[in-house]
Amino acid sequence: MAKSTQHWSKIGETGSIIGMKILLSCYQLFGRNVFRLVLLPVIGYYFLSNKRARHASQDYLKKAKPLCPKQPKELTSFRHFWTFGELLLDKFLVWMGHIQPQDVAFHNQATMQHMEQRQKGGIIVVSHLGNTEICSALAHQMPNVKVTMLVYTQHAEKFNRMLKQANASANIRMMQVTDMSPATAMTLSERIEEGEFIVIAGDRTPVQSNARTTVVPFLQQPAPFPQGAFILANLLKCPVYLMFCLKQEAKYHIYIELFAEQLTAPRKARDQLLNNAVYDYAKRLEHYCLMQPLQWFNFYDFWHIEPLNSHTKLHKKGH
Structure with missing residues (x-):
């Protein structure tokens, strides 16, 4: 892993909106094969020039390889970067409406029925594994379900501009936030009461330095x-x-999995409840991550633990 311990939110966006436009135009004009030809030098340059991201990828794959005995030769850092580039195109295709129903397979149908039949919404915890934008497919599978995605403002700006240009009428709302103020919480509460689902990533440490984290085992x-x-x-x-x-x-x-009907506990047991929830989420993320390890895209020192963080003690379930 790179020695730099810079927080992910301080790392500038890679690439420019012009570069993304060029790649998208290549696909629109010439199809996926030409897109891949253009993508190769782009990913090659990024791979060679971004030492921090390359080291982060190598460190992550080093942890994942012993847990993926069936595909160790495939788990190279360049393949990791290449997968990221290909899935970037798929993100745009989702928002342009080019992903067809036959391109998506839904698992856990009972859980989806549970979501659709409820009068109240809820929270959907996602990650930087695979293509989060595909959650817009929920709007097609369950037309009565509304979705709001919470995104970090700074890193979302360029990508959001591209999404709006690709499809200004995309049937999903984004809320850009850096912290959870009382006003934001009230807005989200109202949306949930109206049956809306709030999508939030669970695998990025908070932007605010005083926000709460739990240290749990992930890839051992x-x-x-x-x-x-x-x-x-x-x-x-x-x-x-x-x-x-x-x-x-x-x-x-x-x-899609039902994680909890409600996360409630007496005040004295609240910390234990939250720590256990984080532990359980990390185990489920690890399970799916090992199914497709090249599709987890956190190109920074994910395992770095701030020395002054009050939650640096490793949490084990039930402790």
């Missing part, structure tokens, strides 16, 4: 995970779902 090494999604669920007293989307054999597979 201690890593800090945010409590934010579960604090919000505890506050709003709503159901929590997990969603993972993996590209397998040229098709997207969406896995």
